[in-house]
Amino acid sequence: MTAALMPLGLIALFASIQSAHIKRLQHEADAQLVATAEARQIDLLLIRVANVARFTAGAAAERADRCADLIAEAQRLARMEARLAVFAPNGLLRCATPGFAARGLPAPRGNIGLDLLILNDPGGGVRFSVAAGDGGYGVGEISAPELRRAAGFADQDQGIALQQGEAKLVLARTKKRLPLDQRITVDAAIAGGQASLTLVQIISTISAVELLLILLPLLMWAAAAAIGWIVIKELLLRPLAQLQRAVAAASNAEGPFTMPRLQTPALEIQTLGEAFGAATEQIAHREAELEEGLRSQVLLTREVHHRVKNNLQVVASLINLHARGAKGEVAGAYATIQRRVDALAVVHRNHYAELEQNRGVALRSILSELTANLRATAPASADGLSITLDIIPVHISQDTAVPVAFLVTEIIELLIDHAPTASARVTATALASDKAVLSVASKALVDPAVTGSAGHEDFQRIVTGLSRQLRAAMEFDAVNGCYAIAIPIIPEEEAIAEAP
Numbered sequence: 001m002t003a004a005l006m007p008l009g010l011i012a013l014f015a016s017i018q019s020a021h022i023k024r025l026q027h028e029a030d031a032q033l034v035a036t037a038e039a040r041q042i043d044l045l046l047i048r049v050a051n052v053a054r055f056t057a058g059a060a061a062e063r064a065d066r067c068a069d070l071i072a073e074a075q076r077l078a079r080m081e082a083r084l085a086v087f088a089p090n091g092l093l094r095c096a097t098p099g100f101a102a103r104g105l106p107a108p109r110g111n112i113g114l115d116l117l118i119l120n121d122p123g124g125g126v127r128f129s130v131a132a133g134d135g136g137y138g139v140g141e142i143s144a145p146e147l148r149r150a151a152g153f154a155d156q157d158q159g160i161a162l163q164q165g166e167a168k169l170v171l172a173r174t175k176k177r178l179p180l181d182q183r184i185t186v187d188a189a190i191a192g193g194q195a196s197l198t199l200v201q202i203i204s205t206i207s208a209v210e211l212l213l214i215l216l217p218l219l220m221w222a223a224a225a226a227i228g229w230i231v232i233k234e235l236l237l238r239p240l241a242q243l244q245r246a247v248a249a250a251s252n253a254e255g256p257f258t259m260p261r262l263q264t265p266a267l268e269i270q271t272l273g274e275a276f277g278a279a280t281e282q283i284a285h286r287e288a289e290l291e292e293g294l295r296s297q298v299l300l301t302r303e304v305h306h307r308v309k310n311n312l313q314v315v316a317s318l319i320n321l322h323a324r325g326a327k328g329e330v331a332g333a334y335a336t337i338q339r340r341v342d343a344l345a346v347v348h349r350n351h352y353a354e355l356e357q358n359r360g361v362a363l364r365s366i367l368s369e370l371t372a373n374l375r376a377t378a379p380a381s382a383d384g385l386s387i388t389l390d391i392i393p394v395h396i397s398q399d400t401a402v403p404v405a406f407l408v409t410e411i412i413e414l415l416i417d418h419a420p421t422a423s424a425r426v427t428a429t430a431l432a433s434d435k436a437v438l439s440v441a442s443k444a445l446v447d448p449a450v451t452g453s454a455g456h457e458d459f460q461r462i463v464t465g466l467s468r469q470l471r472a473a474m475e476f477d478a479v480n481g482c483y484a485i486a487i488p489i490i491p492e493e494e495a496i497a498e499a500p
Contacts, residue, residue, distance in 0.1 A: 039188035053138035067095030089135030384421035419444035445481035
């Protein structure tokens with residue numbers, strides 16, 4: 001708004017300055033009239049005294065014995081104190097006003113009527129000479145006070161001077177009274193252009209009213225900017241700030257939005273506040289619905305896992321009951337199935353235990369419980385089987401835990417069936433932040449009794465299928481008897497971040 005009002009203020013300021021300039025031009029015109037009038041008065045004085053001097057010079061040529069009386073009569077006719085002198089054609093002084101050092105004064109320069117000379121010596125004045133009819137001439141001097149009285153000069157705001165070349169006669173001086181006062185200087189010719197009258201007039205460039213008129217556009221612009229700022233701040237910015245604080249408070253506290261009391265006539269801001277209130281209520285309602293749905297989903301997930309775990313336990317119990325009355329190969333088959341069901345139950349049990357933390361399943365817990373169950377359910381012929389664990393404390397997802405449990409179960413099951421007195425070592429070492437290497441090593445895995453058994457081909461097929469579920473290649477060390485595969489793990493920082 002301030003920027004928009006600036007051009008209007010500048011236009012008004014330019015108009016005020018232009019008006020002041022026009023007024024100055026008017027002052028100059030008035031000063032020129034005054035100078036012309038004063039120059040006219042001085043010209044009239046010079047003409048009157050010059051006529052008296054010419055008449056006296058002509059009369060003195062006829063009656064030289066009465067020259068002094070003619071001078072006295074000329075002064076009376078001039079009605080002023082002027083010093084006169086009369087000269088013969090040869091330049092000899094005939095007579096002069098007492099005290100007038102008139103000897104050697106030159107005759108007029110040519111036939112120009114009045115020959116004027118400015119005197120700037122102490123006392124100052126003007127000297128003129130006029131020609132008489134017999135070739136003689138008269139010379140007169142007029143003092144500065146007489147010239148000042150003839151010009152009628154009485155204004156203290158004006159200065160006047162007569163100037164002829166380098167010669168200058170100051171009749172009156174003036175000076176500025178105020179800092180903003182300005183001088184106006186004009187010239188007017190006297191004595192037919194032989195000299196000039198210079199008038200210096202002091203004018204007040206800017207009066208209080210004019211200054212107010214010049215500054216009024218700027219004052220109006222500043223007032224408009226201040227009023228605009230106050231209006232925008234009080235009626236727009238302050239209500240918006242109140243509304244922003246209310247929205248921030250509602251967002252930080254996760255509570256209901258409280259509409260502040262807005263003291264503004266702007267209906268748009270009121271409508272905006274109401275829209276914020278409606279939006280926050282709708283968001284709060286939807287968040288409540290989402291939280292309720294999430295709680296229901298968590299409860300449902302827990303229930304599903306709980307039921308699966310219970311069903312697996314029921315299946316394991318049923319298999320155990322049936323295995324008690326079976327003998328021979330049937331009993332072995334029941335034991336094999338039970339061990340696989342136990343492996344799946346171990347995964348679900350650990351997953352259910354870790355469900356609250358959402359950190360996945362602890363690999364060490366699964367393998368510890370799984371190998372313990374395998375040792376407990378192994379037949380009496382496998383009492384010499386030993387299993388050692390070296391597992392790093394990492395967590396894996398349930399999608400990884402199931403094939404890992406089955407993989408370890410299949411390898412240990414192979415040793416139980418074909419190398420019951422062997423020793424096995426299950427290790428898990430870190431490969432990267434999101435990878436680990438799971439390996440099951442036993443010298444018996446390269447024993448011909450194991451590799452040449454009837455079930456070894458099925459074992460290889462099962463292990464290959466489980467490695468595909470883990471999306472990694474199974475590596476087998478045919479020298480040391482070690483199966484190794486890279487499995488995905490949950491990075492430690494993600495496990496901590498997901499914990500409540």
